[in-house]
Amino acid sequence: MKIGIFGGSFDPVHNEHIKLAENIINEFSLDKLIICPAFIPPHKIGQTLSDFDDRYNMLKLAFKDCDKVEISDFEKVSKGTSYTYLTIEHFKNVYKDSEFYFLVGTDMLLDFPTWKNPDKILHSASLIVTSRAGEDQKKAIENYYDHFSKKILFSSYNGTNLSSTKIKTYIKLSIDTTEFLPSQILEYIEKKALYKSNNYYIHVKNELPQKRLRHTANVIVCAIKLAKMIGVDIKKAELASLLHDAAKYKSTKDFPNFKIPSFIPKEITDKVMHQFLGAYVAEEILNIKDEDILNAIRFHTTGRAHMSDLEKVVFIADLIEEDRNYPHVDEIRQNVFKNFHEGFSFAVTKLVEFLGNTSEEIYPLTIECQKYYN
Numbered sequence: 001m002k003i004g005i006f007g008g009s010f011d012p013v014h015n016e017h018i019k020l021a022e023n024i025i026n027e028f029s030l031d032k033l034i035i036c037p038a039f040i041p042p043h044k045i046g047q048t049l050s051d052f053d054d055r056y057n058m059l060k061l062a063f064k065d066c067d068k069v070e071i072s073d074f075e076k077v078s079k080g081t082s083y084t085y086l087t088i089e090h091f092k093n094v095y096k097d098s099e100f101y102f103l104v105g106t107d108m109l110l111d112f113p114t115w116k117n118p119d120k121i122l123h124s125a126s127l128i129v130t131s132r133a134g135e136d137q138k139k140a141i142e143n144y145y146d147h148f149s150k151k152i153l154f155s156s157y158n159g160t161n162l163s164s165t166k167i168k169t170y171i172k173l174s175i176d177t178t179e180f181l182p183s184q185i186l187e188y189i190e191k192k193a194l195y196k197s198n199n200y201y202i203h204v205k206n207e208l209p210q211k212r213l214r215h216t217a218n219v220i221v222c223a224i225k226l227a228k229m230i231g232v233d234i235k236k237a238e239l240a241s242l243l244h245d246a247a248k249y250k251s252t253k254d255f256p257n258f259k260i261p262s263f264i265p266k267e268i269t270d271k272v273m274h275q276f277l278g279a280y281v282a283e284e285i286l287n288i289k290d291e292d293i294l295n296a297i298r299f300h301t302t303g304r305a306h307m308s309d310l311e312k313v314v315f316i317a318d319l320i321e322e323d324r325n326y327p328h329v330d331e332i333r334q335n336v337f338k339n340f341h342e343g344f345s346f347a348v349t350k351l352v353e354f355l356g357n358t359s360e361e362i363y364p365l366t367i368e369c370q371k372y373y374n
């Protein structure tokens with residue numbers, strides 16, 4: 001038998017997982033695809049993950065009509081931290097004399113050398129590498145062959161970059177997700193009240209119109225991705241992005257106690273004011289005291305010299321979230337994902353160039369930022 005193993009958090013399973021599974025079964029003529037939701041994925045310890053049983057039940061629902069797919073609770077039953085090599089060994093004992101294939105995404109392949117016992121995994125199974133639209137696999141492949149000689153297989157299926165993070169964020173901000181999820185999964189999420197908004201999310205939902213909510217959600221998704229990439233605290237990146245435009249539709253009249261911080265020039269344009277008001281709302285109304293989060297909100301439009309990594313992440317996510325469409329945005333995205341800090345400097349230069357071509361005056365903090373980083 002040819003058996004594929006597909007692991008992940010599946011929090012929640014979505015249309016892209018389903019399409020990927022169907023394609024892999026056909027492309028590699030698999031007799032069976034075993035989907036193993038992770039109990040505690042080692043790379044996600046510290047992040048909140050829904051209850052295993054909910055993720056498992058949603059997978060059961062999503063694949064109920066697909067007889068070649070088996071949903072396994074092995075990682076729950078075996079308890080402890082879920083290591084791939086143990087999972088594969090387990091199925092080798094259950095399905096003796098079978099050929100095993102293990103699915104990995106590009107980011108997983110990049111980390112593969114750091115997994116527990118990667119040689120044991122390669123001894124037991126062949127890797128099938130899957131990719132998403134716009135992903136550059138070169139670095140991951142080179143890195144793999146620097147460490148291992150066993151050939152990897154590539155799936156020709158090119159998925160979209162839909163992620164569970166995006167779905168969770170959209171649900172928390174009450175943005176429609178029907179195009180991303182089978183209806184029975186949506187019903188399950190509603191029935192079990194998964195991915196509930198906390199008070200910060202509720203505040204933002206009450207303050208912003210639908211269009212700005214979608215922008216906010218996309219900034220969160222992008223910021224989380226960037227935070228993972230450069231090792232910034234994910235929770236802080238999420239919260240700062242969630243609140244970055246919270247005061248977009250407010251003015252100083254709404255906050256009689258707001259004072260313009262002493263370190264900035266007195267003339268603040270309307271376009272820039274919302275970043276200072278946003279930081280004020282976060283600190284005074286939502287009681288957030290973390291200076292790094294407050295600064296990420298406070299300088300998200302203008303930038304400044306000496307930005308922290310968190311400030312840079314929110315600034316960049318605001319510029320390149322998936323709905324952004326302006327000249328050079330794709331170039332900025334590519335640069336940022338290739339080398340974050342160089343991409344950041346490039347983005348600031350392009351921003352100053354762009355602002356220079358408009359009639360608007362460039363805000364002094366932005367000029368300082370451009371000078372400092374170039």
Ligand SMILES: [Fe+2]
Pocket residue numbers: 244245274300301
């Ligand atoms: Fe903004």
Ligand SMILES: [Fe+2]
Pocket residue numbers: 215219244245318
């Ligand atoms: Fe924004």
